[in-house]
Amino acid sequence: MKRLAASAGLCLLVAGCGAGGEEIRVSGGEPEDNRKVQEILGEEEQITSAVAVFVKEDLLVGVEVSPFNRYRKAKIEEELTGKMEKAFPDETVTLSADLKIYWETDKLEELEEEDKLHKKVETIKSLSKEET
Amino acid sequence: MVARGVIRFAGRPIIRAAAVAAGPAEKKNSPFSPQFDRLYDSELCGQKTNEQAHRQLIEDACDLVLNKAGKTISDADYLVCGDLVNQMTPSNFAAASTGLPYVGLFSACATSTSALANAALLTEAGAASLVLAGAASHHNAIERQFRYPIEYGFKKPQNAQWTVTAAGIAAVTPHEKGYPGIAQATVGRVVDYGLTDPLNMGAAMAPAAFDTFRRHLEAAGTAPEDYDVIITGDLGAIGTQLFLQMASEAGYNAEGERWRDAGKEFYGGDSAFFSGASGAGCSAAIFFSDVYNRMIEGEYSRALLMATGALLSPLSFQQGESIPCTCHAIELDMGEGAER
Amino acid sequence: MDRQAYTQLEQQTTPKTPLALNLLKAFVTGGIICAIGQGIMYFYMYFFDFTERTAGNPTVATMIFIAMLLTGFGKYKRIAQFGGAGSAVPVTGFGNAMISAAIEHRTEGYVLGVGGNMFKLAGSVIVFGVFSAFVVALIKTILVKFGVVGW
Numbered sequence: 172m173k174r175l176a177a178s179a180g181l182c183l184l185v186a187g188c189g190a191g192g193e194e195i196r197v198s199g200g201e202p203e204d205n206r207k208v209q210e211i212l213g214e215e216e217q218i219t220s221a222v223a224v225f226v227k228e229d230l231l232v233g234v235e236v237s238p239f240n241r242y243r244k245a246k247i248e249e250e251l252t253g254k255m256e257k258a259f260p261d262e263t264v265t266l267s268a269d270l271k272i273y274w275e276t277d278k279l280e281e282l283e284e285e286d287k288l289h290k291k292v293e294t295i296k297s298l299s300k301e302e303t
Numbered sequence: 304m305v306a307r308g309v310i311r312f313a314g315r316p317i318i319r320a321a322a323v324a325a326g327p328a329e330k331k332n333s334p335f336s337p338q339f340d341r342l343y344d345s346e347l348c349g350q351k352t353n354e355q356a357h358r359q360l361i362e363d364a365c366d367l368v369l370n371k372a373g374k375t376i377s378d379a380d381y382l383v384c385g386d387l388v389n390q391m392t393p394s395n396f397a398a399a400s401t402g403l404p405y406v407g408l409f410s411a412c413a414t415s416t417s418a419l420a421n422a423a424l425l426t427e428a429g430a431a432s433l434v435l436a437g438a439a440s441h442h443n444a445i446e447r448q449f450r451y452p453i454e455y456g457f458k459k460p461q462n463a464q465w466t467v468t469a470a471g472i473a474a475v476t477p478h479e480k481g482y483p484g485i486a487q488a489t490v491g492r493v494v495d496y497g498l499t500d501p502l503n504m505g506a507a508m509a510p511a512a513f514d515t516f517r518r519h520l521e522a523a524g525t526a527p528e529d530y531d532v533i534i535t536g537d538l539g540a541i542g543t544q545l546f547l548q549m550a551s552e553a554g555y556n557a558e559g560e561r562w563r564d565a566g567k568e569f570y571g572g573d574s575a576f577f578s579g580a581s582g583a584g585c586s587a588a589i590f591f592s593d594v595y596n597r598m599i600e601g602e603y604s605r606a607l608l609m610a611t612g613a614l615l616s617p618l619s620f621q622q623g624e625s626i627p628c629t630c631h632a633i634e635l636d637m638g639e640g641a642e643r
Numbered sequence: 644m645d646r647q648a649y650t651q652l653e654q655q656t657t658p659k660t661p662l663a664l665n666l667l668k669a670f671v672t673g674g675i676i677c678a679i680g681q682g683i684m685y686f687y688m689y690f691f692d693f694t695e696r697t698a699g700n701p702t703v704a705t706m707i708f709i710a711m712l713l714t715g716f717g718k719y720k721r722i723a724q725f726g727g728a729g730s731a732v733p734v735t736g737f738g739n740a741m742i743s744a745a746i747e748h749r750t751e752g753y754v755l756g757v758g759g760n761m762f763k764l765a766g767s768v769i770v771f772g773v774f775s776a777f778v779v780a781l782i783k784t785i786l787v788k789f790g791v792v793g794w
Contacts (some may be wrong), residue, residue: 270685271694298694352750452747454714455764456723456730456739458665461658496646498653506653510644545656549644 233273326468411612471587505542672726
């Protein structure tokens with residue numbers, strides 16, 4: 172029984188630590204822009220995965236930070252936002268390491284209707300600004 | 304006077320009858336429950352509060368013991384009892400409803416034997432023909448008094464003890480043949496060995512038990528072998544071990560069936576109750592059921608009852624004081640007695 | 644036997660606390676409680692408009708609510724007997740301390756009983772929580788003023 176519990180625990184530990192490969196998905200923009208985002212985010216080692224979506228003048232980015240870098244989440248967000256704004260001066264960049272933003276940005280890709288898309292973007296923007 | 308704090312009863316008052324009322328945990332877990340006279344299925348015993356339930360247990364035990372003795376409340380002269388709640392209100396209320404002249408006693412968990420000693424004195428002095436003496440405790444009411452709320456989650460160590468929900472009352476009358484007579488009482492000194500852990504009371508009380516034990520035997524001129532049973536109140540598994548070790552180091556033969564502990568045996572050694580039972584009702588319930596019955600049936604002819612008590616309050620241990628303890632001993636004898 | 648000898652004997656006789664085992668049990672219990680909390684947090688984030696930053700409050704409230712139910716049904720003390728600090732340190736332990744005191748004192752009425760005693764145990768958590776928050780904030784403010792760290 173004890174051995175079983177121990178091995179189960181070990182499996183969980185290994186599975187937990189090893190999960191999630193690097194994955195960066197970008198959509199909604201010109202092929203060139205998409206590649207640019209891929210490049211910028213790909214260089215960052217603190218990021219395990221990311222989703223970026225271009226919607227008109229908005230660039231929404233959700234990133235997932237690796238476990239131990241989560242303590243510096245705010246700093247990483249700041250840095251990346253800076254980089255993005257520099258690369259895309261014409262876009263309004265909304266970048267967040269918050270899981271909720273990541274999920275919501277992920278969902279954006281599937282939305283087709285103009286209205287809903289717009290609404291969703293506004294929601295994400297306001298969520299990312301919420302303090303408590 | 305025999306010795307300091309030792310009273311020998313020449314008239315040898317007897318325990319005419321004894322009764323026990325207990326709660327649900329005791330009904331379910333105690334191997335002694337068939338010997339208890341009334342068992343409740345709820346800690347509240349049909350009352351609104353735990354304290355009222357506590358009082359109900361005492362009243363029940365009084366009724367039951369009078370029934371068993373074939374007497375009525377008007378035959379009784381005194382009620383001598385106590386419990387552990389602030390100012391002993393359950394006993395006070397029970398005394399109010401019985402309408403008997405009442406002496407409230409506080410010796411913590413040693414109240415069962417101190418009540419017997421007082422009852423025997425009243426009887427010996429010719430002041431009473433029937434005294435109801437006993438003690439009670441109620442798990443919920445006492446735990447909240449001394450420790451944390453009942454539902455509060457904290458890890459109790461293996462040396463903790465479980466306060467019982469039980470009341471035991473004995474009817475003490477002048478001497479008659481065929482009943483256990485109170486031959487000698489030893490009033491305990493307060494012994495403080497400086498232990499401070501309120502969750503390890505058995506260890507704190509063992510020195511007090513040993514002190515009273517030694518004084519009692521010296522005054523009576525007896526050895527442990529002279530008794531069929533030497534039963535302590537609520538030392539629990541750990542306290543009993545310590546007590547026996549002290550006794551054997553002092554040269555007594557501390558082995559064999561005759562050494563019992565009510566607290567250790569109360570729940571049949573179930574580890575869910577940690578080191579065993581405690582509370583004023585613990586010793587009262589076992590002394591007034593199992594021990595008493597065995598004496599009546601002739602299995603025991605001479606018994607030494609030693610209820611132990613930890614005289615602490617929540618205030619005293621929070622202020623870092625040690626736990627002063629006491630133990631009162633009562634010697635019961637089925638014989639006629641040499642003095643008669 | 645004198646006092647000193649007895650104290651020694653007492654320490655030998657009293658069973659030792661199985662520290663390693665207790666630590667393990669506390670770790671597992673606390674871990675399970677926190678995993679449940681994480682699950683509830685994801686629930687709030689997934690189905691409602693809460694971000695990681697804002698989902699904390701409803702999660703804490705839910706966890707305390709669950710702890711209260713368990714306390715009321717008499718289960719929490721069993722968890723605590725197994726898990727020790729693992730069940731006391733998470734916020735559920737706070738809920739348990741609060742509701743157990745409230746249950747205990749309801750016979751004394753709502754104002755002096757429940758109201759007056761509800762924080763009998765949990766009160767010290769609040770007092771020292773607020774106090775340590777104050778101290779930490781003070782230190783940080785001083786450090787920021789002297790330019791050692793930034794906000």
